[in-house]
Amino acid sequence: MARAPENAPGRWPLLGHTVPLLRDPLALFSAVRDRGDVVKLYLGPLPVFLVTTPELAWQLLVTDGPKFDKGIVFDKMRPLFGDGLATSNGELNRRQRRLVQPAFHRDRIAGYTEQTITGLAAEVANSWQPGEVVAFDQRMQDFALTASGRTLFSTELGEEVLTEIQRSIPIMLKYVLLRAFSPKLVEKLPIPANRRFDAAAARLRRVITEAVVSARSAGTDHGDLLSMLLLARDEETGEGMSDQQVRDEVITILTTGAETTAVALAWFFHELGQHPEVERRFHAEVDEVLGGRPVRFEDLPELGYTQRIIHEIGRRTPPLILMRRAREDTELGGVRIPAGAEVAVSQHTLHQDPRYFPDPGRFDPDRWIPDRMAELPRGAFIPFGAGARLCPGHLLAPVEIAVAAVTIGARWRLVPVPGKPVRARIKATLQPDRLPMRVVPRDTGATSG
Ligand code: HEM
Numbered sequence: 001m002a003r004a005p006e007n008a009p010g011r012w013p014l015l016g017h018t019v020p021l022l023r024d025p026l027a028l029f030s031a032v033r034d035r036g037d038v039v040k041l042y043l044g045p046l047p048v049f050l051v052t053t054p055e056l057a058w059q060l061l062v063t064d065g066p067k068f069d070k071g072i073v074f075d076k077m078r079p080l081f082g083d084g085l086a087t088s089n090g091e092l093n094r095r096q097r098r099l100v101q102p103a104f105h106r107d108r109i110a111g112y113t114e115q116t117i118t119g120l121a122a123e124v125a126n127s128w129q130p131g132e133v134v135a136f137d138q139r140m141q142d143f144a145l146t147a148s149g150r151t152l153f154s155t156e157l158g159e160e161v162l163t164e165i166q167r168s169i170p171i172m173l174k175y176v177l178l179r180a181f182s183p184k185l186v187e188k189l190p191i192p193a194n195r196r197f198d199a200a201a202a203r204l205r206r207v208i209t210e211a212v213v214s215a216r217s218a219g220t221d222h223g224d225l226l227s228m229l230l231l232a233r234d235e236e237t238g239e240g241m242s243d244q245q246v247r248d249e250v251i252t253i254l255t256t257g258a259e260t261t262a263v264a265l266a267w268f269f270h271e272l273g274q275h276p277e278v279e280r281r282f283h284a285e286v287d288e289v290l291g292g293r294p295v296r297f298e299d300l301p302e303l304g305y306t307q308r309i310i311h312e313i314g315r316r317t318p319p320l321i322l323m324r325r326a327r328e329d330t331e332l333g334g335v336r337i338p339a340g341a342e343v344a345v346s347q348h349t350l351h352q353d354p355r356y357f358p359d360p361g362r363f364d365p366d367r368w369i370p371d372r373m374a375e376l377p378r379g380a381f382i383p384f385g386a387g388a389r390l391c392p393g394h395l396l397a398p399v400e401i402a403v404a405a406v407t408i409g410a411r412w413r414l415v416p417v418p419g420k421p422v423r424a425r426i427k428a429t430l431q432p433d434r435l436p437m438r439v440v441p442r443d444t445g446a447t448s449g
Helices: 018-023 025-035 054-063 073-079 091-103 105-126 136-152 156-182 183-188 192-216 226-230 243-274 276-290 298-300 302-314 347-351 368-372 396-410
Strands: 037-042 045-052 068-070 134-136 321-326 330-332 335-337 342-348 412-416 423-424 428-432 436-441
Touching: 018 025, 018 037, 018 396, 018 423, 025 037, 025 347, 037 423, 045 054, 054 321, 054 330, 068 073, 068 342, 073 243, 073 335, 091 105, 091 226, 091 243, 105 136, 105 298, 134 136, 136 226, 136 243, 136 396, 156 192, 156 243, 156 428, 183 192, 183 347, 192 226, 192 243, 192 276, 226 243, 226 276, 226 342, 243 302, 243 412, 276 298, 276 302, 276 396, 276 428, 298 302, 302 396, 342 347, 347 396
Parallel strands: 045 342
Antiparallel strands: 037 045, 068 321, 134 436, 321 342, 330 335, 412 436, 423 428
């Protein structure tokens, strides 16, 4: 017989769990595990069924994946993303996946790494002065946005687009999740946050549409991601994408890809700053593998400890929540889920589960020594999601993070600046509220290229 799930702790009248969610999401998503396999969470008045075990996460995302669409958060993002990969559903989404996927193949990633990412990482490392204090989180945002922008638009025209991307996207990312978690009327209020968001979204759509139209009419293959999108043909139908569809994919890729990567890099160096032994081993690996020369794509498999740090960052500070909506009446863990109900899983709930990650609060890259990883059940570790909606950037992102991290680490230590402790804040992702760090040269004689 179907059973009624318990509520998540800390529900407010009218506002539901929006306040604890914005104030201390990690505490909330850890606490739900004790309330059952399926728990009810309220976004304002809207109930969301939250699953809390790896088995149910796997069922939701993979085995029963076709029974669910993307949910309310993505509806709220549709005015910005249109019908791009992240927001579309059903057959349209499957078609877009087929068209976009080739841009993320390994060979392409090797190309982006060599043409764009290594050079940009070296620019960052070369831009600092010894002893300087940098806003490290913002610097990583600039880096990742520029990397996405140049990967998409390699031509001169790209520079203009890039300037607009750097102006608009941070504004939009600042407000997008707040909007998504707030009742609908909030986005209609004539408050500065809404005006800024709407103006930034309108500017970005205009500039990208112009870039797409002019790239299409020039008709040249520049080997960049935009050319790939314009040239892509569906194997089944032989059709390509309309200008509007390409624009939606470009905005989707820019918005989903850059922020997540930047935040992972910010946490990477934050954790090194807190864990001197991890930092020492990271530097030792960088020196041994690179020996003072710039990193190459082929070096990445040799950087095992760096990869383990990246896994541990993905465990501790992943994007916070994956949301779905039931297309039909269904059931999860003995709880009846009516058609149209919102359902979610938080990676944080799964990744802090002490059954699979002993002493889960401890930052320990060695928990990823390969044998231990093989022991995990399906669904226990899903920083990039799973199933048909798995992140298309799941191979590119770790490459970009590793290249930037070792290029910086070959030359610098990033030392935490004493003062207020750094806290995890929820914006579009889970990110540090601030991250001032002092740049101190390493005494290796190595250069960053
Ligand atoms: C550390 C970096 C990244 C993390 C942790 C991450 C995480 C995720 C997760 C968890 C999802 C699944 C959302 C869901 O199931 O609802 C997702 C989707 C997506 N990601 Fe990433 N991502 C990262 C980097 C990237 C990059 C570099 C790109 C592109 C260049 C990208 C593009 C996308 C897109 C387009 C989707 C939507 C897919 C869909 O809904 O079918 N991501 N990402």
